[in-house]
Amino acid sequence: MKGCIIGPKIRSDCEIWLLEEGKKVFDKFFYAPMPSIVISDGKVLFKGKNLAELDFVLPRIPRTYMWFGYKILKTLEGKVYMPIEPRSVIVSHNKFLTLLALKEAGLPVPKTFMAASRGTFENLLDDMNYPVVIKLLYGSLGKGVMFADSKQSAKSLMDTLERLKEPIFLEEYIPNPGEDIRVFVLGGGVLGAMKRTAEKDDLRANIGIGGIGEPIKVDTNMKSISIKAADVLGMDITGIDIIKGPKGPVIIEANVNVHFEGLKKTLGMNVAHEIVKYVKDEASTVDYTTFEKFMGWLKRK
Ligand SMILES: Nc1ncnc2c1ncn2[C@@H]1O[C@H](COP(=O)(O)OP(=O)(O)O)[C@@H](O)[C@H]1O
Ligand SMILES: [Mg+2]
CATH class of the missing domain: 3.30.1490.20 (ATP-grasp fold, A domain)
Known part of the structure; x- marks a missing residue:
């Protein structure tokens, strides 16, 4: 099976880790930096090769490349397996559009x-x-x-x-004791979750700015709203941020270009391996060679 990651020129630790794990599993797996991609005549070309000939593409589109990323994925849609729908790149990189989509789907979000x-x-x-x-x-x-x-x-x-x-x-503001929950959704299930506690003197619980993560088991309700949120936003791989408010859990954000080093540190999990394994399974069940097969797959989703 052949595939590639599409991402920024400079690879983050997550992209490097995905590449490393993917190379163990796939026949061919490479990194296509977005500045080297050309869309021409309805084809996405990297080093002259048509990426639609691959079995899958794993998008890692940062906000700075949001619109070009959208166009790349839109051009590849229906031709290769992708765990992220094109529209997710636009919607999930915009906090307002994310919460709007979730609200319309009846999920709990802040006003x-x-x-x-x-x-x-x-x-x-x-x-x-x-x-x-x-x-x-x-x-x-x-x-x-x-x-x-x-x-x-x-x-x-x-x-x-x-x-x-x-x-x-x-x-x-959703009242909370400086804590939120990051639920990592992978393919219609929860791979793991952690509670993040903000540094003293901060209200933001992000790990990158001093928050501390600890493993947590999420209850059925939290699991089901996270999975539904990922589904509504068109992402098989995502991190959903939730605050446990006085009236129940409230979703505050969904991450399309999710970082997962924090989850690795907290849960000791080989997240990149799990992602790669999932992509392999999905890409092998989807056959895009005929339109009928593709529609059949879509209906099963
Ligand atoms: N509506 C809110 N009420 C209370 N705390 C919030 C709210 N929104 C964000 N926070 C806090 O700020 C942190 C960062 O917010 P978030 O929207 O997830 O932005 P980022 O994309 O920077 O992670 C959250 O993890 C949470 O701790
Ligand atoms: Mg966040």
Whole structure:
């Protein structure tokens, strides 16, 4: 079986690890950096080779390449197995669109508010409970998430965003003791989950900025909302971030380009191997050679 990873020029530890594990399992497995890819005549070409001739493509599309990544995946759609749908790259790299899709699917998400200028929020700010959360639509590793303790702080943060020509995205704060849960979904199941506790003096639980992870078993409800979220967003591989609020679990984010070193450290799991094994199984059950077979596979999904 032949396949490749499509990702940024500089490979992250996760991409290197996936490559290493994939090379043990596949006949041919290589890395196609996005700056070296050309889309021409409905074909995705890398070093002159048509990537549609592979059995699978494993997308690792960062936000900076979101639109080109979308076009690559859209061109390959239906021709090779991909664990990430093209639209997921756009939706999951945008926190507003993610929560909108999840809300429409009836999943629990925080209340959100979006505007292009602060003036529009003036009345709303009087009725909010504080703190409120203000986010860049595309932050990651906690960078781009801000908390405002009062109307005054919220106004000044929003003015700054307006000045930077960033949309203003406000989220209801879900009360929690500085903890969230990262559920790693792989192919309609939960591979593992960890509770992350924020560093003292921080409200953000991300591991990359000092949060500490510990293994946790998620209950049936948490499992089912995570799996449903992954499905709604069109991802077979993803990390769903959940806060256990006073009224139950609330999904705050889904990660399309999920990092999994934290999970390896916390659960001692060979995550890259599990991903590669899953991709192999899926790619071998899907036969894209005839349209009928493809539609049959789609119906089974
Ligand atoms: N609505 C919220 N209420 C309470 N805490 C939040 C909320 N949104 C985010 N956080 C905290 O901030 C962290 C980072 O937020 P998240 O939206 O996951 O951004 P990132 O993409 O940077 O990980 C979360 O892990 C959580 O600890
Ligand atoms: Mg997060």
